[in-house]
Structure formats: C-alpha cells, structure tokens
Amino acid sequence: MNHTPDPTTAGHGGAFDPREAAALLEQTTRQARRQFAPAQPWLLAIRAVLVLAALGAVWLSVRGQHPYHGPGASALLIVAAFVIINFTATVAVRRRATAGVSGRSRFSPAEITVMVVAYIAPFVVLAALGDTGDNHSGTLLTVPLIVAGLAWAALSAVRADWRSCGTGLAVAVTGAAGAAAGQAGAWAVTGVGLCLTLLGTAAVIARQLDRA
C-alpha cells in the first residue's frame, strides 16, 4: 500500500518503526495521564502520613482525660497547620494539572459551592446547637467529615467518577466510625481512617496511571 509521502514526517523519512510507535504511544499516554491527574499518588501518601501524625498527636494529648475537655492549643495548632498545608498543596497540584484544560475535569462554580457549603454548614449547625466547646471537639471533627464525604461522593457519582465516589464514602464512614468512638477516640479513629483512605486512593490512582 503506497501513501503519498508526508512532509511532516521530516526526520523519520516516513519509515516509523512500529516498535518505536508502540513505545512512543505507551510513553506519551502514561506521561499525559500523569500530567492531567488532579491528585498525585505521592502527594496523597504524604497527606496520609501527615493526617495520621496530626490527629495522632491530638489523640495522645486527650486520651487520658477524664472528663474530656479537648485538645490543648499546641495540638490544635498542629491540626490547623495540617489543614492549611493539605488545602494549599491540593489546590496547587490540581491547578497545575488542569492548567489549560476545560470541560469535565474542572469543577463548576456550583460544585465548588456545594463542597464549601457541605464543609461549613455542619459547623454552623453545631454552633447553633451549642456543640462547639472544647469538650465537643471530637464531634466538630467527625460531623463535617460525614457531611463533606457524602457530598463529595454524591458529586462524584453525578460525574460517574466512581473512584472519587468511593473515596467520599470512605471519608464519611471514617467520620461515622470516629463519632461512634467518643470524643477522645474520635481523633484516633479518624486519623487511622483518613490515613487508610488516602493510602488506598493513592494505590488506586498509581495503578490507573501505570496502565497505559
């Protein structure tokens, strides 16, 4: 079968070896998937370790309290630092991955609003109920996780993103298990649950990225 020589094959003389083509196809697909991935496995693994360390530190500071009066200022500072680092790194990586991309990969303003409301609303409701004191800090940790996890799962289901849907459900289950563990136990259960969720998500994404 003869084809008209293609001037845009310059440098390859039109003879592009099929083995080279297969290698190039695999390499390009793998690189592109990595570039466009909004969550990187290495970042998720780091977040898993950090959340375990942050919530574990709080649990160590509250586990012997009878009655429970909540974590000290230094422990809360560790948690606040984790939340800020986590949020900043996630947004930066996502922004880099979706630079120049438009369409379904990007969240719509409505989706962003739903997530922000899902995270803030539980604090507002708990404040209205008067459940915001230090002795309710376990509740303040777990209830927003349940609501935000379910909201994330619902948004992901609408997008038919079943991996993210699973992550959202795992976060919600972690929050529920933490809530059942009591005020002090909530910190340990939530730390372990979120760590496992993040590690599991990292493993699934790493597998997806490696499958060219």
Added chain:
Amino acid sequence: MKDSTATTGDLDPLIHVPTRLKIIATLAALPDGDTLSFTRLQDLIGLTPGNLIIHLRKLEEADYISSSKARNGNASITTVAITGHGRAALGTYTRALRELLGGL
C-alpha cells in the same frame, strides 16, 4: 487470518507519524469532551507553534480533532479536543499496531 498478514500499511498514515501520534495520544488522555489550550499542548509536545499548527491542521482535516477560538479580553485562546472519530481512529491504530507487533 489478519494477524499473520498485518503490515505497516494497515496503520493509519495520519496517526503513524511520531508528532501526530504524540498529539493524539495526549488529547486522548483527557476525559471525553474536555478541551486543551494550544499553549499547554505545545508545552507537553515540545513543538514550535508553527510546527504544531501544521500537524493540528492535518488532524482537523481528518476530523480527528476539533479546535475552537475564544476571546479572553484582548487575547484569543485556541483550544483543541479529540473527537469521537479521532478516539475511534486511535483505537483502531492501537489494535493494528498490536496485531502487527504480535505477528513480528
């Protein structure tokens, strides 16, 4: 049997060019319906704008990709996306490549 008679002639000549293979494989890595800006694609492929335009034009003529221009203030942003036809062509090309390499 097709496996034993597959030749390089079975490979879509429009895709079987290193640069165009990279372009179409990169665009296919995006979810269906997503578009990519010309500048990001250029960064990923590592081509000069002129070269990239030549290859994109060829792919667009075959309806493998679509492009559109949008105005953003004074600047205009060109975006490209793989079409359903282009995705199918890449699938056919990949299968042909597998058959060919399996027969070698």
